[in-house]
Amino acid sequence: MTSPDLAEHPFDLSSQPGAEWWRTAVIYQIYPRSFADSSGDGIGDLPGVTAHLDDLVDLGVDALWLSPFQRSPQKDAGYDVADYCDVDPLFGTLADFDTMLAAAHGRGIRVIVDLVPNHSSDQHAWFQAALAAGPGSRERARYLFRDGKGVHGELPPNNWDSVFGGPAWTRVPASDQATVDATPGQWYLHLFDTSQPDFDWSNEEVREEFRRILRFWLDRGVDGFRVDVAHGLVKDSALPDYTPPTDADALGGGEENVPYWGQDGVHDVYRDWHRVLAEYDGDRALCAEAWLPTIEQTALWVRPDEMHQAFNFAYLETKWDAAPLRAVIDESLRAYGAVGAPSTWVLSNHDVVRHASRLALTEENPQGHGIGPLSPGKPIPDVGLRRARAASTVMLALPGSAYIFQGEELGLPEAVDLPDEARQDPTWFRTAGERYGRDGCRVPVPWSATEPAYGFSPTGASWLPQPASWANLARDRQIGDGASTLSLYTTLLAGRRTHRLGAGRLEWIETHEPGILAFRNGNVTVVANIGSAAIPLPHGSVIATSGPITDGMLPVDTAVWLENGAA
Incomplete structure (x- = not known):
């Protein structure tokens, strides 16, 4: 199957086993709301992405990944999707997406879009129908509704906690309040916010709906999908109680036998998706966000008939120390190579403390907790930037593919001193301020040192405040400066391509x-x-x-x- 615009791609669409583009690509993550705002409302948008594509060409990336831009109430920055096949008005329109996609393809840049299959928004038409239909209905069977424990079902089905803090179950009212004792309201599972109910992936209707969603975007010409919480989806059907270690990462990266992470049945989902992508010309790719205990387990997600890439979070989480870095690189190349897949290196993204700060932390900081004004062991900026530049220089020389997060090419640190009233991450609210969450890595990009909002927005509006010190990190200040982080990244990406390091040994x-x-x-x-x-x-x-x-x-x-x- 071929979408109309694919014939206009300036790159080879023929499939070459062992030489597919995603094996060696450098992929640039765009967090749309923080990349570039064309409308002046303080939130980045798709026309803003289109306007800066030439900057990505100059940087030298092969592809871009767009974090969610689909219709959403934005309770979790778009990871609560209400309509998977439309663009949220905050970011533009489907026509804006098509324009951006064609413009990227015309410049030789492929486009990967984010897909969120573990859960939907509670405003999704399916969930609203489930609430209206009541227990035992076809509508509720699409989600994980369960009766509660206790005499009147007043206790949740188990003790699971949400990734964002607090319980992972929320009770809905009984269909008839007058008979609430006789017909107690059910509970629904949400591993994240209460506004993000989990789908039931044992339901064939859910599986077929996501085949339709995949084809919708593939028909428009996208080159692949980054899959959110790819290790979720399938839960242990017995729903056993489980209490994670107190120092556990939010997404369970270091834990074994978690009843809602890494269940065997998830692999069947991605084998199915692999077959859908194979219907289309060219090498379309699936990239897993899968936080698993070992590299060996993560490699199982990229066997030849499953996904194509899986973020190497073990590498991301390795301390700045030669011996453990060598060990994780060795193990990665061995484990991924054993299944015929590349290692997919990454140091920063929208969920973790930026590595220009993280590599200089002096206290433990579990994934998802974030850092803020009162955090212990705050980073020393100069040390963090120096280590980040060195770490990127190492990473971009490694065989395989690599992802870079918008702004890391400018040396952006974590925005530590955000005021409490500016914070928007659900983690901050659900933990009553105990965890700062992820806002600090999501602050909008500075493009110009002297323009309003440093060139992010023509009006000076910005959905999160930008630190005053970022004026010195603005892109226009770094262009032409051979010592800048931008120049370093540009040199590294050019050298990586010239010397074919991604395909090397x-x-x-x-x-x-x-x-x-x-x-x-x-x-x-x-x-x-x-x-x-x-x-x-x-x-x-x-x-x-x-x-x-x-x-x-x-x-x-x-x-x-x-x-x-x-x-």
Whole structure:
């Protein structure tokens, strides 16, 4: 099947097993509400994306991933979808999407869209119908409605907690309030906010609806889907009680045998989706957001008949330390290679503390908790940026694909000092301020140092306040500055493509120096100094360096690419 605009793609749509574009691509995540606002309402939109596509071309990315822009009440920044096949007016129209897609394709940039299959909005027509229809109905069978425990069903079906804090079950009124004791209201499951009821994926009607949604966007010409909470969907049918460890990540990345994460039945869903994508010309891709206990388990999601990519969160969560970094890279290349898939490297996204801050934290910070004014172990900005630049220099030299999050090419840190009244993440509200949540990584991008909202919005409006210090990080301040983070990323992406590093093979170099990470990929040698003292710069022609090199010495927290180098 081919959509009309696919014939106009400037890239090869023929399928080449083993050489598909997604195996080596650098994919740029756009969080639409924070990327660029064309209307002046303070919220980014699709025309704003279109207006900045040439900037992405200049950066050198292969594809972009759009976080949700579908119709939504925006209780969770669009991850509460009310209509999967339309654009929310906040972001524009379907025509705006088609314009953006054609413009991206015309520039050689592929487009991946976010898909949220674990849950819908409570404003979705199906859930509203379920509330109206009552227990035992076909409408309720699409979601996880259950009778409560206790004499009158007054207790939830089990003890599960929401990822955002608080209980994961909400009770609805009985259909007839006069008989509430005889006919108690049921409870519905929401692993996230109360406004995000979970679908029941044992229901064939749910499965068929998502086939329809996939085809709707594939027919428009999209190149793939990033799948939200891909390890969710299927729950243990017994709904057993489960209490996670107190220090657990919000999405369960370090936990074994969680009854609502990583159930075997989820793999059948993605085998089904794989067949749907195979109906279309070209190499369409599925990328899993799957937080699982081990790399080996995550690799099971990208077996040849399932998904194509899975974010390497084990790598993202590894501390800035040479030995564990080498270990996680080794294990990733082994585990993903064993199933014929690339490792999909990532350091930042819209759910985690930006790595320009995270790598300089001195206290534990579980995923989803965020950092704010009263957080312990707050990062030292200069140290964080230096480490972030070095970490990106390492990541972009690794074989496989890579994702970068909007603004990391500018060196944006986490916005730590957001005022309480500005916060919008449901985590902040559901934990009564105990967790700051994810707003700090979602602050709108600064484009111009002197314009209103730093060029994000023509009116100066911004849905989250931008730190005053970001004027110095604005894109226009960094263009032409060879020492800027933007210039570093541009150089790295160009070098990655020239030297075909994404399709390369990693060979470790033993340096006998503590805290040094060194490897070859083709004719490029990469050395990262994660130790405690400067080391002599190895021989070779410098392709890129994450920081200044003085008197032939590679400083601490600095990484370099060398052509024909030897450590």
